[in-house]
Amino acid sequence: MTTNPATTIRHSLEPIGDESFILNLGPQHPGTHGVLRIIVKMDGEYVLDADPVLGYGHRMQEKIAENMTYSQMLPYMARMDYLAALSYNQAWVCAVEKLCEYEVPDRAEYIRIITVELNRISSHLLWYGAFLLDLGAFTPFLQAFADREKILDLLESVTGSRLTYCYYRFGGVFQDITDSFLCNVMDYIKYLRERLPSYHDLVSGNVIFQHRTSGIGAITCSDAAEYGVTGPILRGTGISYDVRRNEPYSIYQRFHFEVPTGETGGCQARYTVRMQEIEQSLNIIEQAVTTIPDGPIKSKVPKIIKAPEGEVAMAVETPRGELVVYIVSRGGKTPYRVKFRVPSFSNLSIFQKLARGKLLQDVLGILGSLDLVIPEIDR
C-alpha cells in the first residue's frame, strides 16, 4: 500500500537485507505525546530510519493571525504551546509592544516574570513526569503532577484559567496580583525546594534510569547549531545560550540566575539541565517576589490597536527553547504577515539523525527527552 506518499519512507537507505519492515508510530500512539506520526523502518529491534510526519493538527495559526486584530490573536497564542501558554502570551505582547512602542509599568513586568517562570516550572515538571513515563516509570509522573497542580492553582488565582492562559495585555497585565498570592508563591518556592531532592532520590540516582539515559541520543555542539536546536537540548550539549541571558527582554537583566549547561548532550544532560532550570526559575521568582514594586499594572494603550508600518521580531525563551514572533505590519488593525519560529519544530528536526541505528525503546526515550509539544509544531 504505497500509493499514499506519506506511507513510504522518503529517504533512500543503504540496503540491509530484507529483514526490515515499516512500523507506524502514531498519530494514535502513547509514546508520541500527541498527533505526531513517525514512520519507523526497523530491523528486528533496531530502528534504521525514523521519519516524522507532521500536519495532523495543523490549524493555520499564522494565517489566522493575518485576519485578526492584535488583541484577538492573544488567546490563540496559548493554543500553540498549551504547556507554556504564558511564554507565548509574553512573546506576542512583547512583539506588539515593541512594534507600537508601548510602555510597560514596572509592576506589570514583575508580575509577568513571576507568572511566566511559574509556568516554566509547571512545564518542566510535566516533562519530567512524561519523560519518566516514556522510560516506564509511573510514579514520578504522578508525583510531578501533584506538585504541578499547586502551580496551576496559583496561576488560576491570578489568571482565571488553569492551562490556556490569556493573562497579559498590551502595556501590562489583565489584573493585579494580591499580597496573599505573593505569600503563596513564597510558600510554594519553599515547598518545591524541599521536594526536589526527593525527585533526585527517586530518579536521578536510579541505576536503570542511568543505563537508559546516559550517552543515549547525544548531540554534538556543531550538530545542535546546524539543526537550529535551542532550549535545554542546546544547553545540554554545553552551549550556554539562553535568550533571557543573551538577548534580555522584559526585565531579566535585573535578576541573578545561572544558565545551567550539560556536557554530553544526551538524554541525561537534558534531564539535568531541565531539573536545574527548575531551581533557577525558583531563584528568579524569589527575587521578583521580594523586590516587586507598587504601581500601576497597565499603561494607557488604545482599545483598538493600529500598529504603525514596519516589522518586528521578538525572541523569548519558552521552556522548550527560543520562540521568535515575527510581525510585518502595513498599518491597520491586523498584521500583514505573521511568522512564528517555534522551538519544538527545530528540536524535532534532529530527531531523525538521533534515531538511526538505535533500539526502538531508546528512540522513544529520545523522543520523550526532546520535550515536544505537537500543536506547536503543527500550528
Added chain:
Amino acid sequence: MVIEILLTILLIVVVFSVIMLHVAYATYFERKVIGHMQVRMGPMRVGPHGLLQPIADGIKLFFKEDVFPETADKPTFYAAPIICLVAALTSIAVIPFWEGMAISDINIGLLFILAMSSLAGWGVVLAGWASNSKYAFLGGLRASAQIISYEIAMGLSIVGVMMMAGSLNMSEIVKAQAQSPFGIYAIPQVLGFFVFLVAMLAETNRTPFDMPECESELVAGYCTEYAGFRFALFFLGEYVGMIVMASVGTICFLGGWTGPFEVPFFPIIWFMLKVYFLIFFFYWVRATLPRYRYDQIMALGWKVLIPLALGNVILTGIMKTFVWH
C-alpha cells in the same frame, strides 16, 4: 473411588474459587498499594474504599464486545489466552498451602511448575503471532526471547534449594527447610534467592521487565488486539502466574507454611502472609523502577544472573560437602 473423585473435584472447585477471589483482590491490592505510593487514593468509588471495584471490572469485561481482528489467525487467536490461563492455573495443583493441603502432592512439583510457567510464555508468544499486528508481533517476539532467557536463570537459582532439600516435592522442601539451621533457605541460599526474585519479575512480565507489553513503545504489546474477556483471561493468567511465582518463592526460600508459632484453626496464615509479602514486592518494584531496555534485559539475564546462579550451585556444593557436613 467415586467418592474420592468427587472429593477431589470439590477441593478443586473450592481452591479455584479461592484463587480467583485472591486474583481479583490482588488487582485491588495492587491499585491501592501503587496508588498510595503515587500520592493518590486508588479505587474509591465502587463500594466502601472501592472494595467492589474488582467485581465491577469483571462484570464490565464480561459484557464488553469481543473484537476479533479481520487478519488474525483464528484458532491460535482463540487458544492463546486460554493457554496462558490454563498453564498458570494448573500450577496451583502442586502448591501445598499448609501441611498436607495440596490438590496433588506429586513428586516433581517444582519441575511441574517450571514446565507450566514455560507454557504460559508460549501463550504470550502465540498471542503476539496470531494477532497479525506489528505491535503485538514485536511484543510476542520480545516475550519469547525474554521468558526463555530468564527461565534458565530461574531454573538454576533453585538447584541450590534442591540440593539442600534433596527433593522436588514441594511439601518435602518445606519440611526439610523447617529442620535446617535457619528455618528458611533464604539465608543460606541468599544468592539463589536474589536470582530467583529477579527472574520471578521477568518470568511474569512485570516492571522493570515488562518488555512484552511496555505501553510507551508497544502500546499494549502482545495483547494489543485482545479486547473484553479475552484480555481478561490474559490478565487473570498474569496474576495467577504472580501468585504461583510468589508461592514458589515462599516454599523454596521463605519456609512455606511454617512460622514462628502455630496458629490454630487457620494454618494457611503464614503461607498467605509470605505470599502477599512477595506480591507486595512485585508492586513495590513496579512503583519504583523505570523499565530496562531490551538488550540490557538480555545482558542482565545471560551475563549476570546465569553466572551468579551457577556460582550459587557450586558454592552450595562446596558448603554442603566441606562445611555443613
Added chain:
Amino acid sequence: MPGSYLPSDYMSVLFLLLFALGFGVAAIALGQLLRLRRPYHEKLVAYESGNEPTELPRFRFSVKFYLIAILFAVFDVECIFLYPWAIVYDKLGLFAFAEMLIFIFLLLAGYVYAWGKGALTWER
C-alpha cells in the same frame, strides 16, 4: 497393583487442568450470548497507531531472536541434568560433587565461547 501406573495424584492435576480449560472456554462462549456485537471494518482492522497496516507481520525476522532460542535449548537441557544430581547430592557425596564440577566446567566453557562470539550481546 499392576496396570494402575498412573498415580491418582496426577488425576487431580488433570481435573484442575480440565476445570481451568472449561472456565476459559465457558467464559468466552457464554459471554458470547450476552455481549453485544457490532463489528465494522475500522473496528476490526489490526492496530497500527491509527493507520491502515502497511503489511502483515509475516516477514522474515532478525536472526538474533533465533540465536537466543538455540542458546536456550542448549542451556536448558544442561540445566535439567543438574536436577537429578541435586536431588541425590547427599547420597552420592564427594564423587558426585567432583563429577558435577566437571560438568559445570564444560557448560561454562560453552558459555564463555558463546559470550566471546558475541552471542550474548544484543547487536544488529
